[in-house]
Amino acid sequence: MKSTFTLTLAGALVASVIAQLPILNPKWEAFPHPGVSVLSVGKDGVNGPGLNDMPLPSYTMTKRTNGLVPTPCVDIANNLNPEYDVLCPVTSVEVYDVLYSDCPIPKVICRCGNSSSVHTPDVLAQRLGRVPLKGRQLVRVLMNTVPLEPQCGAWANGADININGSCYSETQSAFLHEVGHLIDYRVGLDTSPYTQPWSGRAAFTDAIATDNCVADWYAKQSYPEAFSEMAVITAWHLYRQHYKQLNPLIENTVCLDNQFAVTIPILSEYYEPGQVGCTSAYDIPNTCVTPPCASLKTREEQQAQYPGVVFEDAEKYIQAYTKSRGGNLTDVGLQFVA
Numbered sequence: 206m207k208s209t210f211t212l213t214l215a216g217a218l219v220a221s222v223i224a225q226l227p228i229l230n231p232k233w234e235a236f237p238h239p240g241v242s243v244l245s246v247g248k249d250g251v252n253g254p255g256l257n258d259m260p261l262p263s264y265t266m267t268k269r270t271n272g273l274v275p276t277p278c279v280d281i282a283n284n285l286n287p288e289y290d291v292l293c294p295v296t297s298v299e300v301y302d303v304l305y306s307d308c309p310i311p312k313v314i315c316r317c318g319n320s321s322s323v324h325t326p327d328v329l330a331q332r333l334g335r336v337p338l339k340g341r342q343l344v345r346v347l348m349n350t351v352p353l354e355p356q357c358g359a360w361a362n363g364a365d366i367n368i369n370g371s372c373y374s375e376t377q378s379a380f381l382h383e384v385g386h387l388i389d390y391r392v393g394l395d396t397s398p399y400t401q402p403w404s405g406r407a408a409f410t411d412a413i414a415t416d417n418c419v420a421d422w423y424a425k426q427s428y429p430e431a432f433s434e435m436a437v438i439t440a441w442h443l444y445r446q447h448y449k450q451l452n453p454l455i456e457n458t459v460c461l462d463n464q465f466a467v468t469i470p471i472l473s474e475y476y477e478p479g480q481v482g483c484t485s486a487y488d489i490p491n492t493c494v495t496p497p498c499a500s501l502k503t504r505e506e507q508q509a510q511y512p513g514v515v516f517e518d519a520e521k522y523i524q525a526y527t528k529s530r531g532g533n534l535t536d537v538g539l540q541f542v543a
């Protein structure tokens with residue numbers, strides 16, 4: 206089951222891209238990494254530390270009691286499909302502001318509090334916290350919802366990540382994979398006027414065509430998935446290299462060396478361990494969902510009570526954000542603050 210986790214990783218944004226891309230040639234083999242299961246478990250127990258041992262900055266976590274829910278979380282909760290998901294009444298969404306020691310700007314975690322089948326807040330904070338700082342900064346909200354069936358999934362949509370389910374609590378790779386999608390889009394947007402992920406460029410597709418394997422069998426789904434699986438492997442490589450562990454690269458990587466050659470320069474910026482200091486933040490809108498915020502009748506009263514908070518009604522926000530989906534991340538509020 207663990208090894209099948211990445212199979213369920215998909216997202217609306219990514220799915221729209223998959224439809225435009227060819228399924229990669231099945232002749233390519235999955236990357237063989239003897240004795241190590243970086244992509245599924247992350248702690249190999251054979252060659253030394255794995256993904257679960259990546260450094261975790263200390264953090265403080267505060268559960269909101271003011272009734273303010275990030276509007277992206279309202280959006281996700283309201284758009285769950287009852288055929289596939291346990292519905293998450295927006296009034297049940299728990300919100301945590303998590304302040305990590307390597308960044309003075311808190312990250313926001315939402316969690317469907319009406320189910321026991323979600324991660325604990327600490328597990329979510331720790332999985333997100335182990336994502337190296339610059340990659341972590343690309344995440345606007347991290348949400349945790351519940352699938353109707355006992356299976357796991359995760360997706361990246363715009364700048365938001367949803368973890369659907371609570372199994373595989375040991376799976377750091379899912380978080381690194383999803384942030385990999387955010388990196389793919391971010392780099393694509395930064396280096397082109399077109400809103401396509403970087404993984405569709407010739408630099409990457411040619412590398413795959415030249416190589417004899419891709420990261421694993423899920424990587425064969427599409428170029429974005431191949432990139433995100435490379436992101437997981439590269440995170441592990443950079444971590445091991447940074448801390449001078451033995452065998453920074455798993456042996457026998459020659460079959461995907463061309464992919465490494467083009468992804469390491471990109472991913473090292475986002476997944477290099479040991480970074481400190483934030484350089485960007487999202488201006489995340491909020492919706493008054495429950496009292497005391499919801500007891501305030503007018504927007505003026507809300508703004509007076511919560512100065513500095515950006516308010517956006519869910520309905521209006523959804524319309525605006527839907528237009529920007531697949532578009533420029535700055536449309537959803539990326540602001541460089543330093």
Ligand SMILES: [Zn+2]
Pocket residue numbers: 214215216219382383386429430433
């Ligand atoms: Zn994916």
